[in-house]
Amino acid sequence: MKNYPRVGKRQGQPAFRIPSSFKNNVHKVVRQIPKGQVLTYKEVAYRAGSPRAYRAVGNILNKNYDPNIPCHRVVRSDGKSGGYNRGSDKKKEILESEKAI
């Protein structure tokens, strides 16, 4: 049987509060990521209030590229860097630089 990732109930309950939209939440969460710390899209989605919105997270970051948002600190669960607006190559560099510190 396919044990799908769906927990069953809608856990779309924000642990803290909903500023406005999921997008805003994602923004906030990613910005709160400490230097040298990387979170997976799933983690970010969970923090944003939707554990299954990892798709939306990528969609938001991809279209809404902000200099204040270290999207490079968001990586895939596979351990890959994923993508980056400036180029995955740059993302890797930044990640290594911050990780090294």
Added chain:
DNA sequence: GCGCTGACTGTCA
């Protein structure tokens, strides 16, 4: 208001 897309994730073959 509806439909498509996307920087994803998890499971099966």
Added chain:
DNA sequence: ATGACAGCCAGCG
């Protein structure tokens, strides 16, 4: 271990 497929979410046209 690698590849392919399916599923869910929110934003945007």
